[in-house]
Amino acid sequence: MTAAAHLDSLYRTYDDIGTAVTALDGVTATFPAGTFTAVMGPSGSGKSTLLQCxxxxxxxxSGRVFIDGAELTATKDTAMTKFRRRRVGFVFQDYNLLPALTVEQNVLLPLRLDGRRADRARSTEILTRLGLGERLHDLPEQLSGGQRQRVAIARALVTEPAVIFADEPTGALDLRSAREVLTLLRAVVHEHGRTVVMVTHDPVAAAYADSVLFLADGxxxxxxxxxxxxxxxxxxxHLGDRVGAA
Incomplete structure (x- = not known):
């Protein structure tokens, strides 16, 4: 099975007032194309750092990141930004929509930033598929939390990325909206062939995924x-006991 993303021996350390803090400690993982993977672990386990790297x-x-067979970490910062815009989608917990832009404008923003033609027909198709076809010209403040997250998912989809990373995408939602968003992410994978990697702390949310990857102490x-x-x-x-035994 083709790998949408592969992480090869990732280390990430931070300097915390003269003390080195290790957030990732040699993580190697593969996320096959067309799968939905949840990443879980205790607070401070490195799961958000893993997603961001x-x-x-x-x-x-140190270490390498491959997206759709191309090495993301081999590029310089400017090239990495371009690579990310074209090959990676990201869904944030707090949506990260621009309040002054309409739903349609928010979805088209990644294409405009990349200097590509704003494909309004495609954005309308995606938003309609996500149940927002009649909200194209609304501002984010006119939408519910669940609808805003659907806009964020549409924005992640519009560039046809190799993989979509989602960081606690249901963390700010009520139970019903969370279920709708998780069902949508699962449909993005199983009906439309996309690859999703989602960080979550919620076992119920993780159960929507095909598999769960656990982290502890990086x-x-x-x-x-x-x-x-x-x-x-x-x-x-039992995660702590198992890591201690290892």
Missing amino acids: AAGLDRPT RLAGSLSAPTAEAVAERLA
Whole structure:
């Protein structure tokens, strides 16, 4: 199976007032094309750092990141920005929509920033598919939280990226909206062939994924296929014991 993203021995350290803090400690992982993977772990386990390094929003201290077979980490910062715009989609917890732009303008923004033609027909098609076909000219403040996150997903899809990274995409949503967004992400994978890697702290959210990757102290701490919320919660509860035994 083709890899949409591959992380090769990623290390990420930070200087915290003269003390080196290791956020990622030699993580190697592969995310096959057309799959939905959840990344989980205790607070401070490195899951958000992993997502940011994988998406090109942060550079690893060492190690390599490949997106759709091309090495993201081999490029300079300006080239990395262009690479990310074309090959990577990102969905944030707080949507990151520009309040002065309409729904349609927000979705088209990545194409405009990349100097590409604003494909309004494609953006309308995606927004219609996501149930927002009649909200093209609304501003974000006129939408519910779940609708804003759907706009963010549409913005991530419009560039036809190799992989979409989502950082706690349901963290700011009520239960019903969260379910709608998770169902949508699963449909993006299983009906439209996209690849999604999602960081979450919620076992129920993780159960929407095809598999779960666990992190602890910046290291891989196991995985789980065909997850259920109960199995994920149990694995998280025993994660510390297992890492200690290793």
